[in-house]
Amino acid sequence: MAQQHPDSPETNFDRILGFTIPARDCRGRMVRLGPVLDDILAAHDYPPAIKHVLAEALVLAALMGGLLKERDDQLTIQAQSEGGVISLLVCDYRNGELRGYLSHDPAEFDRLGADPSLADLFGQGYLAITFDIPTSDQRYQGLVPLEGASLTHAVEAYFAQSEQVPTLIRTAVRSGAGGCVAGGMLIQHLPDGEEGRERLHVRFDEPEWEHISILGASLRPEEIFEQSLSLEQLVWRLYHEEPEVRVVQGEHLTKGCRCSVLHFEQVLARFPKDERRDMADENGVIVVDCAFCSRKFPILD
Numbered sequence: 398m399a400q401q402h403p404d405s406p407e408t409n410f411d412r413i414l415g416f417t418i419p420a421r422d423c424r425g426r427m428v429r430l431g432p433v434l435d436d437i438l439a440a441h442d443y444p445p446a447i448k449h450v451l452a453e454a455l456v457l458a459a460l461m462g463g464l465l466k467e468r469d470d471q472l473t474i475q476a477q478s479e480g481g482v483i484s485l486l487v488c489d490y491r492n493g494e495l496r497g498y499l500s501h502d503p504a505e506f507d508r509l510g511a512d513p514s515l516a517d518l519f520g521q522g523y524l525a526i527t528f529d530i531p532t533s534d535q536r537y538q539g540l541v542p543l544e545g546a547s548l549t550h551a552v553e554a555y556f557a558q559s560e561q562v563p564t565l566i567r568t569a570v571r572s573g574a575g576g577c578v579a580g581g582m583l584i585q586h587l588p589d590g591e592e593g594r595e596r597l598h599v600r601f602d603e604p605e606w607e608h609i610s611i612l613g614a615s616l617r618p619e620e621i622f623e624q625s626l627s628l629e630q631l632v633w634r635l636y637h638e639e640p641e642v643r644v645v646q647g648e649h650l651t652k653g654c655r656c657s658v659l660h661f662e663q664v665l666a667r668f669p670k671d672e673r674r675d676m677a678d679e680n681g682v683i684v685v686d687c688a689f690c691s692r693k694f695p696i697l698d
């Protein structure tokens with residue numbers, strides 16, 4: 398087989414596929430991250446279990462980012478905790494660009510077992526999900542406690558509690574010598590269409606949603622990881638008995654960062670002069686690291 402450029406869509410990596418099942422009033426998004434994930438994770442020196450959490454959060458950011466409609470719309474996931482190993486996790490998505498980082502306590506992490514739970518990692522935490530829609534100058538933010546088995550469950554809880562949209566999300570992460578692969582699917586029931594108000598009780602008494610969510614829940618991690626299966630084939634495997642499934646190509650995903658000298662100059666300008674002097678080296682240079690991409694910016698104070 399001919400070698401393909403790692404970023405080309407033919408590799409079945411690093412893109413979003415949208416789909417709708419009109420007869421069931423459902424929409425979905427499917428993603429599989431490959432090189433873009435390695436690219437983002439390479440900027441940080443995290444142990445495998447911590448990488449796993451960030452990879453899962455990036456999949457969730459891509460799935461929810463895939464729901465955005467206009468250019469420059471942004472989706473941000475922020476998890477904050479007290480008493481956990483991870484004190485802060487931030488991921489965002491804009492125009493197909495993903496980025497993310499987290500802060501963790503390596504000494505505390507070493508005290509955890511091999512397979513830490515969400516509670517071990519985050520302690521008492523909460524998850525904030527923010528949709529920024531600049532064209533209409535709107536910002537929606539929902540907060541949910543970081544509870545359940547995984548970040549994925551917490552995001553499902555966000556849709557149930559804050560948006561009242563019946564939502565099923567499946568994610569899977571695998572890391573190995575060849576790099577990290579992660580992906581997932583989000584499906585939602587929107588009985589009144591994309592813009593309408595939805596009612597959560599349909600989760601329990603709506604046969605259309607029950608049918609679609611049971612099929613969706615059968616998506617297996619091995620299928621998510623199987624690079625030879627395109628995202629279209631995954632959707633087809635789940636829903637080929639439906640009379641109509643429409644698919645829409647979503648964004649190609651890249652690692653993005655919006656850090657710049659100008660950005661950090663503006664951030665530093667907010668500090669009092671004496672504090673800036675303490676931060677500077679003997680040449681009056683303050684070196685700032687971008688938390689997302691780990692690039693270093695020498696800023697002359």
Ligand SMILES: [Zn+2]
Pocket residue numbers: 654655656687688689690691692
């Ligand atoms: Zn950066």
